[in-house]
Amino acid sequence: MQPFGFRENANTCYLLILAFTLVFLPLLIRSSYYLLVVNLIGLNTILVVGLNLLIGYAGQISIGHAAFFGMGAYFSAILTTSFGLSVWFPSWFPGWLIPWVIILFAMLFTGAVAYLIGIPTLKLKGNYLVMATLGFNIIFEIVLVEWDSVTGGANGMAGVPYLAVGDFYFNSDLRFYCLVWSLCLLTLIVSFNLVNSRVGRAMKAIHDSEVAANTMGINTHRYKVKVFVLSAVFASLAGSLYAHYITVITPKSCDIMYSIQVVIMVIVGGIGSVWGSLFGATLLILLSEVLHVIEKFNVVALGLILMLVMIFFPEGLIPGLLKRRRSQVQSSPFRSRRSEVRSQTSDL
Amino acid sequence: MKRAKAMLEVANVNKSFGGIMALMDVSFRVDRGTITAMIGPNGAGKTTLLNVITGIYMASAGEILFEGKNISGIRPHQVSYLGISRTFQNLQVFQNMSALENVMVGSHCRTSAGFIACLARTLKVKREEKEVRNRAMEMLGFVNLAGKQNQPGSSLPCGDQKRLELARALVSHPKLVLLDEPVSGLNNSETEEMGDLILKLKESGMTVLLVEHDMNFVMRVSDVIVVLNYGEKLAQGSPAEIQNDDMVIAAYLGD
Amino acid sequence: MGESKPRAVPWKPRLFCVMTLLDNFSQFVFSGLTTGSIYALIAIGFGVVHNASGIMNLVQCEFITLGGMITATFYTFAGIPLAVSIPSAIITVTLIGALFERSAIRTARSQQVVILIFITIGASIFIKGLALIVWGSDPFVLPPFSGNEPIHILGATIVPQNLWVFAITISVVTALHFFFKKSITGKAMRAACCNRRAAALAGISVNRMILLSFAMSGAVGAVAGIIIAPITTTSYDVGFMLGLKGFSAAVLGGYGSMPGAVLGGLLLGVMESLAAGLISSAYKNAVAFIILLLVLFIRPSGLLGEPETERV
Numbered sequence: 001m002q003p004f005g006f007r008e009n010a011n012t013c014y015l016l017i018l019a020f021t022l023v024f025l026p027l028l029i030r031s032s033y034y035l036l037v038v039n040l041i042g043l044n045t046i047l048v049v050g051l052n053l054l055i056g057y058a059g060q061i062s063i064g065h066a067a068f069f070g071m072g073a074y075f076s077a078i079l080t081t082s083f084g085l086s087v088w089f090p091s092w093f094p095g096w097l098i099p100w101v102i103i104l105f106a107m108l109f110t111g112a113v114a115y116l117i118g119i120p121t122l123k124l125k126g127n128y129l130v131m132a133t134l135g136f137n138i139i140f141e142i143v144l145v146e147w148d149s150v151t152g153g154a155n156g157m158a159g160v161p162y163l164a165v166g167d168f169y170f171n172s173d174l175r176f177y178c179l180v181w182s183l184c185l186l187t188l189i190v191s192f193n194l195v196n197s198r199v200g201r202a203m204k205a206i207h208d209s210e211v212a213a214n215t216m217g218i219n220t221h222r223y224k225v226k227v228f229v230l231s232a233v234f235a236s237l238a239g240s241l242y243a244h245y246i247t248v249i250t251p252k253s254c255d256i257m258y259s260i261q262v263v264i265m266v267i268v269g270g271i272g273s274v275w276g277s278l279f280g281a282t283l284l285i286l287l288s289e290v291l292h293v294i295e296k297f298n299v300v301a302l303g304l305i306l307m308l309v310m311i312f313f314p315e316g317l318i319p320g321l322l323k324r325r326r327s328q329v330q331s332s333p334f335r336s337r338r339s340e341v342r343s344q345t346s347d348l
Numbered sequence: 349m350k351r352a353k354a355m356l357e358v359a360n361v362n363k364s365f366g367g368i369m370a371l372m373d374v375s376f377r378v379d380r381g382t383i384t385a386m387i388g389p390n391g392a393g394k395t396t397l398l399n400v401i402t403g404i405y406m407a408s409a410g411e412i413l414f415e416g417k418n419i420s421g422i423r424p425h426q427v428s429y430l431g432i433s434r435t436f437q438n439l440q441v442f443q444n445m446s447a448l449e450n451v452m453v454g455s456h457c458r459t460s461a462g463f464i465a466c467l468a469r470t471l472k473v474k475r476e477e478k479e480v481r482n483r484a485m486e487m488l489g490f491v492n493l494a495g496k497q498n499q500p501g502s503s504l505p506c507g508d509q510k511r512l513e514l515a516r517a518l519v520s521h522p523k524l525v526l527l528d529e530p531v532s533g534l535n536n537s538e539t540e541e542m543g544d545l546i547l548k549l550k551e552s553g554m555t556v557l558l559v560e561h562d563m564n565f566v567m568r569v570s571d572v573i574v575v576l577n578y579g580e581k582l583a584q585g586s587p588a589e590i591q592n593d594d595m596v597i598a599a600y601l602g603d
Numbered sequence: 604m605g606e607s608k609p610r611a612v613p614w615k616p617r618l619f620c621v622m623t624l625l626d627n628f629s630q631f632v633f634s635g636l637t638t639g640s641i642y643a644l645i646a647i648g649f650g651v652v653h654n655a656s657g658i659m660n661l662v663q664c665e666f667i668t669l670g671g672m673i674t675a676t677f678y679t680f681a682g683i684p685l686a687v688s689i690p691s692a693i694i695t696v697t698l699i700g701a702l703f704e705r706s707a708i709r710t711a712r713s714q715q716v717v718i719l720i721f722i723t724i725g726a727s728i729f730i731k732g733l734a735l736i737v738w739g740s741d742p743f744v745l746p747p748f749s750g751n752e753p754i755h756i757l758g759a760t761i762v763p764q765n766l767w768v769f770a771i772t773i774s775v776v777t778a779l780h781f782f783f784k785k786s787i788t789g790k791a792m793r794a795a796c797c798n799r800r801a802a803a804l805a806g807i808s809v810n811r812m813i814l815l816s817f818a819m820s821g822a823v824g825a826v827a828g829i830i831i832a833p834i835t836t837t838s839y840d841v842g843f844m845l846g847l848k849g850f851s852a853a854v855l856g857g858y859g860s861m862p863g864a865v866l867g868g869l870l871l872g873v874m875e876s877l878a879a880g881l882i883s884s885a886y887k888n889a890v891a892f893i894i895l896l897l898v899l900f901i902r903p904s905g906l907l908g909e910p911e912t913e914r915v
Contacts, residue, residue, distance in 0.1 A: 061717055063724075120899070120900035121899070121900070124899060124903060126716055126717040126720075127659045127716050127717065127720055128854075128899055128903060130659075130717070130720055131659065131850065131854070131895070131899075132895070132896060132899045134847070135847075135851070135892040135895045135896050135899075136892075136896065138847065138888075138889075138892050139889050139892045139893060139896070142886060142888050142889040142892075143886075143889070146885040146886055190467045190468070193466060193467055193468065193469040194463075194466050194467050197461060197466035197469065197473060197477065198452075198455075198456065198459050198461045198466060198473075198476070198477070198480070199461070199462075199463055199466040200466070201445065201449055201452055201453050201456075202453065202456055204442065204444060204445050204449070205442050205445070205453045205456075207444070208442035208443050208444055208445065208501075209440045209441075209442060209443075211404065211424075211436070211440060212436065212440035212441075212442065213442075213453070214404075214424040214425045215402060215424060215425075215427065215428060215433065215434055216428055216433075216453050216454055216456045216457065216516070216520075217425050217426070217427075217428035217429055217456045217457030217520075218425055218453075218456055219423075219425045220425070226463050230463070230467075257728075260724060260728065263721075267721070272444075296732065296735050296736050297732070297736070298732075299728060299731065299732035299735070300728075300729055300732030300733055300736065301732075302725075302728055302732075303725045303726065303727070303728030303729030303730070303731070303732055304725070304729050305725070306721060306722075306724060306725030306728065307707060307722050307725030307726050307729060308725075310711065310713075310718050310719075310721045310722045310725060311707060311710055311711045311712065311722055312712060313712075314711070314712050314713035314715070314718045
C-alpha cells in the first residue's frame with residue numbers, strides 16, 4: 001500500500017526529481033544498447049503501473065495482461081502495414097498523424113474488449129479470476145498463431161513504421177527515449193491523480209473491505225471493471241509503442257510468460273505502490289538483460305524469484321525489505337484482506 | 349407535503365437461510381428523531397435484520413419501508429444514496445488507509461467525480477476534494493479523533509476505530525444511522541463517550557437504530573427498545589417497560 | 604494430442620461422405636476419450652489438492668512432465684525396463700510433490716489463496732526451466748506398454764496403448780474412490796476439507812493431510828504423464844498445455860468433485876477431438892480454454908459441482 005505520510009506533495013517532488021534525472025540520463029548513457037534497455041523499462045512501466053492499480057488497489061489479479069499488450073501492438077502493426085489506411089482519411093489529414101490515431105483506436109478497442117471480458121470475469125473469486133485471465137491469454141496467443149493471414153502467424157509482423165511528428169521520426173533509441181519516457185511520466189502522473197482521488201479511495205476501500213465499501217455507496221463490481229479496463233488501456237498503449245519502436249511483433253512478445261513477468265514486476269516492486277511499479281519494471285528488465293545470454297536461466301530465475309518473493313514477502317519485495325529494515329510489524333495488504341474475510345465469515 | 353412520522357418501517361420481515369429461519373415475521377417502526385435499540389441474545393437475528401435493511405441480504409418475505417417508500421430488494425451500494433449509513437459489529441475500518449481517508453470514503457455517495465475526471469484531476473475534482481477533506485476533518489473532530497487523521501486505520505486502538513466508523517457513517521449526512529454494537533469491546537469511559545456522541549446525534553435531528561448488548565448503555569440512550577429472540581419480536585417499548593416485561597426477563601434469564 | 608493418426612478431412616457435404624464421416628466420428632470419439640482420460644486424471648490431481656487445502660496447485664502441470672520425462676530417462680538412458688522405471692518415476696514425482704508442499708507451501712508467510720497460487724506458478728515455471736536445462740527441448744519417446752498392433756473397433760482404429768490408458772485411468776479412479784470412501788485416511792482427508800477446525804479437534808493432522816494430498820496429486824499427475832507418453836511423445840513442456848486443459852476439465856466437471864473430474868475430462872477430450880476433426884484442427888488447443896471461460900462465466904460451479912450457497 002501507499003506508505004502513509006507519502007503525501008501528494010512528496011510525490012510531486014519525486015516526479016520532478018525523476019523528470020530531472022530523465023533529462024540528464026541520455027548524457028550519461030552513450031551506448032544505444034543501454035538506451036534500448038532504458039526504453040524497455042519505460043514501456044514496461046506503463047503497463048505495470050496499470051496492472052498495479054488493478055492488483056494493488058482493486059485487489060484483482062490478472063495474468064492475461066500480455067494479451068492486452070499484444071492487442072495494442074497487433075492493432076497498430078496490422079493497421080499501419082497491411083491496410084492502405086490513408087484512403088480512409090481525408091486528403092488534408094497529415095499522414096504522420098495516422099499511426100497516432102490508430103494508437104488511440106487500439107486503446108479504445110482494447111478497452112472495449114477488456115470491458116466485455118471484465119464484466120463476467122470480475123465476478124469470480126481470486127483464484128478463478130487468475131485462471132480465467134490465463135485462459136484468455138492462451139486463446140489470444142492461439143488466435144495470433146493460427147490466424148496467419150492477418151497476424152503473420154508464428155513469425156509475426158515486421159516493418160511497422162516509426163512514429164513521427166511532422167518530419168521528425170522517432171527512429172533512433174534516443175528519440176524514442178524522449179517519447180516513451182514522456183508518456184511514462186504522464187502515466188505516472190495520472191495514476192497518482194487517480195490514487196489520490198475519490199476513485200482511488202474507493203478502490204483501496206474495495207481492497208480492504210468489500211462489504212464496508214459497498215455500504216459507503218461504492219458499486220464494487222463496476223469499479224473493478226473500470227480499473228480492469230484502465231489497466232488494459234495502459235497495456236495497449238505500451239504494446240502499440242513497442243510495435244512502433246522495435247518495428248517487429250511476434251506472438252512470443254505477448255505470451256503467457258510475459259503476463260507472468262509483468263505480474264512479477266508488480267510483486268517485486270510492491271503491490272499497491274505506483275513507484276514500486278517503476279522499480280519492479282527496472283529490476284526485472286535489468287535482470288532479464290543480464291540473463292539474456294543464457295535465456296534458459298532467465299525462466300528458471302523468474303520462477304525462483306516469484307516463488308521466493310511470494311513465500312517470504314507476500315506484500316512485495318521492496319516493501320517487504322523496507323519493512324524488515326524498519327522492523328515494524330504491520331500487516332500486509334493481502335493478509336489484512338484475509339483476516340477481514342475470516343472475521344466476516346465468523347460474524348455472519 | 350406531509351412527512352411520514354416513521355423514518356423506517358420493518359413490516360413482517362422473514363429471512364431464512366436454507367431452511368433455518370433467522371427472522372420470523374418481524375415488524376416495528378423507527379420514528380423520526382428517535383433512538384431505537386434492538387436487543388436480544390446472540391443469534392436472535394439482530395445483525396441479520398441490519399443486513400436485510402442495508403440490502404446485504406434479501407428478505408425472504410416482508411417489506412422494508414424507508415420514509416414511506418418500499419426499499420426491499422435494494423442493492424447494498426444504493427442504500428447510502430437514500431440516506432442510510434451504518435457501522436459494523438466486527439470493525440470494518442479500511443486498514444490500509446489513513447483515518448482521514450477512511451472518513452473521506454464515507455462521502456463517496458455525496459460526491460460525483462468520475463473516473464476520467466479523477467485521472468485528469470480537473471478543477472472540479474480539486475474543489476470537491478477540498479470540500480470532502482474539510483468535512484472529513486470536521487467529522488474527525490466531532491468524534492474526538494482530531495490530530496489522528498494521518499494514522500493508518502490498522503494502528504488505531506479499538507475504541508478509536510469504533511468512533512472512526514461512526515465518523516465515516518456520519519460524513520454523508522445520513523437521515524438514518526444503523527449502529528451494530530457500537531460499544532462492544534469498549535471500556536466504561538469509552539462507552540460513556542460513545543453514548544454522549546449518540547445523544548448528540550439525536551439532538552441534531554438524526555434517527556438512530558442500534559444493536560447492543562450493553563444494557564446500561566441501551567437504557568441510557570434509547571427511546572424505544574425492540575427485543576428479538578430466535579428471530580421473533582418478543583417485545584417493544586420504552587426502557588422502563590422493557591425492564592419490567594416478564595417475557596423479556598424470561599428470555600434473558602431462561603425459563 | 605490424442606489422435607493416433609492425424610487425419611485432416613475437410614468436412615464437405617458429399618454423398619459418399621456419410622460412411623467416412625461415421626468412421627471418422629467414432630475415431631474422433633475414441634481418441635477424444637483417450638486424451639479425455641488423461642484430462643480426467645489431471646483434473647483429479649487438481650481436485651485432491653484443492654479439497655485438502657483450497658489451493659489451485661499449478662505444479663500439477665509439471666508433475667505430468669516429470670512423470671513422462673523421468674520414466675523416459677530411466678528407460679532410455681539407464682536402460683531400466685519399463686516395469687521398473689515407471690513405478691520408480693511415480694515414486695520420485697510423489698516425493699517431489701511432498702517436498703514442494705513441505706518446502707514452499709508450508710513455509711509461506713501468507714496462507715492467502717492468491718499468494719499460494721503464485722507460489723505454485725513460480726514453482727511451475729522454475730521446474731519447467733530446470734527441465735529445459737536438464738533434458739533440452741527435444742521430445743522423448745516411450746515405447747507402448749504392449750505391442751503396436753492396431754485394433755479395429757466400431758470403425759475406429761486404435762492402438763493397445765489406448766486400452767492401457769482406459770484401463771489405468773479406470774483403476775486409478777476406482778482406487779481413489781475406495782480410498783476416499785472406505786479408508787480412515789481418506790475419510791480424514793475429506794473431513795479436513797469440510798471443516799479444518801473440526802477435523803483438527805477430532806485429532807486429524809490437517810497439515811499431514813495437505814502433505815498427503817500433494818503427494819497424491821504428484822502420483823496421479825505422473826501416471827497421466829507416463830501413460831500418454833507412448834502416444835504423443837513427451838518433452839519438457841508437455842505438462843503446460845495438458846495441465847491447463849486438465850484444469851479446464853476440472854472446472855467443467857465441477858472443481859474438486861471426483862465424478863465431475865472424470866465427466867469433465869472425458870467430455871472435454873471428446874469435444875476437443877470432435878472440434879479438431881470436424882471443424883478445424885488449427886484452433887484445437889483453444890477449445891479447452893473457450894470452454895473454461897464459458898463455464899466460469901455461466902456456471903462457475905461446473906456441471907456436477909454444487910453452486911455456492913448464500914453465506915450464513
